[in-house]
Amino acid sequence: MVTVACSKYCAYDIRSFNSVNGDGFKQLCEVLFDLGYKYGANRLSKPSIQALLPDRTNISRTIKQIASEYRLKMNEILRQDLKEVKLFGISTDY
Secondary structure, eight states: OHHHHHHHHHHHTTOOGGGGGSHHHHHHHHHHHHHHHHHOSSOOOOOOHHHHSOOHHHHHHHHHHHHHHHHHHHHHHHHHHHTTOOOOOOOSOO
16 A cells, blocks of 8 residues: 555656655655554554555556556547447648
8 A cells, every 4th residue: 555655646746756765755654653553443553654655666567557557548448439429521731
């Protein structure tokens, strides 16, 4: 779940894969974890940010996987829509 969330963060906000390894991002995560630990219902031991954040290689692979899944979904949607199309036009100018 963390890898998918970090992958979406990089993809949606056009961030580098390495941005999740930055000190600022880790500090943000620390604060969020501290708040969750302090106010969360199930207070267990606090997890390590370093252990939870994925490597940039995993983020890159996950983005490719998510993009492939979305591509397949869009492909199916377009195929269904195109079955109802009788005529269409193409223009090369903007």
